[in-house]
Amino acid sequence: MRxxxxxxxxxxxxxxxxxxxxxxxxxxLLGKYMYHESAEGITVGKVVETEAYLGKDDPACHSARGRTxxxxxxxxxxxxxxxxxxxGMHLCFNVTTxxxxxxxxxLLRALEPLSGLDLMRxxxxxxxxxxxxxxxxxxxxxxxxxxxxxxxxxxLGPVRFFExxxxxxELNIVTTTRVGISQAVDWPLRFYLKESPFVSRR
DNA sequence: GATTGGATCGCCT
DNA sequence: GGCGATCCAATCG
Numbered sequence: 001m002r003x004x005x006x007x008x009x010x011x012x013x014x015x016x017x018x019x020x021x022x023x024x025x026x027x028x029l030l031g032k033y034m035y036h037e038s039a040e041g042i043t044v045g046k047v048v049e050t051e052a053y054l055g056k057d058d059p060a061c062h063s064a065r066g067r068t069x070x071x072x073x074x075x076x077x078x079x080x081x082x083x084x085x086x087x088g089m090h091l092c093f094n095v096t097t098x099x100x101x102x103x104x105x106x107l108l109r110a111l112e113p114l115s116g117l118d119l120m121r122x123x124x125x126x127x128x129x130x131x132x133x134x135x136x137x138x139x140x141x142x143x144x145x146x147x148x149x150x151x152x153x154x155x156l157g158p159v160r161f162f163e164x165x166x167x168x169x170e171l172n173i174v175t176t177t178r179v180g181i182s183q184a185v186d187w188p189l190r191f192y193l194k195e196s197p198f199v200s201r202r
Numbered sequence: 203g204a205t206t207g208g209a210t211c212g213c214c215t
Numbered sequence: 216g217g218c219g220a221t222c223c224a225a226t227c228g
Binding site for chain 1: 207208209210211
């Protein structure tokens with residue numbers, strides 16, 4: 001496994017990566033590195049599971065019921081963090097996609113922990129790597145992301161995304177239906193890396 | 203103003 | 216596999 005102390009040489013994903021079709025972004029994020037820096041330290045994980053939320057015409061997307069204080073970020077440009085509280089106790093992290101007129105986003109559902117492992121273990125009170133980032137609420141907790149990062153650019157941080165080492169052509173991507181929703185339950189908009197033991201479920 | 207249910211998780215059986 | 220925790224926005228009245 002590579003070392004993760006040479007961040008300056010990594011290739012940052014810029015606005016143009018996110019300002020594309022949401023399904024494309026959702027699939028292309030697999031294998032990329034999600035990076036977070038905080039006062040406690042830096043954590044990094046490889047993206048292994050995502051879901052696409054397509055905008056106004058997707059009944060499961062928060063923006064389908066109009067613009068509110070909560071979903072406001074999705075109505076802006078691509079490449080911004082959309083973070084919200086779910087079930088009164090967990091946060092979900094999304095990155096906005098597509099163009100300014102399409103309030104869509106990709107939900108980050110699972111990571112393979114790569115760096116800052118002890119910090120993740122401390123934040124999660126779990127030892128096993130598979131228990132650190134195998135779910136949307138878990139990865140937010142392991143990465144130390146808080147609600148006050150809602151609306152921040154993922155090209156500036158604290159969350160950023162970088163090119164990974166995997167060749168996108170060689171990734172084995174499984175497509176399934178999304179988890180935990182009650183509308184559009186049969187839309188094939190969840191994506192994960194087939195061989196990864198770090199996904200939230202199969 | 204009150205009720206309802208949700209893009210979840212961890213503990214229990 | 217089931218369920219309780221716990222808050223907010225949307226919905227209904």
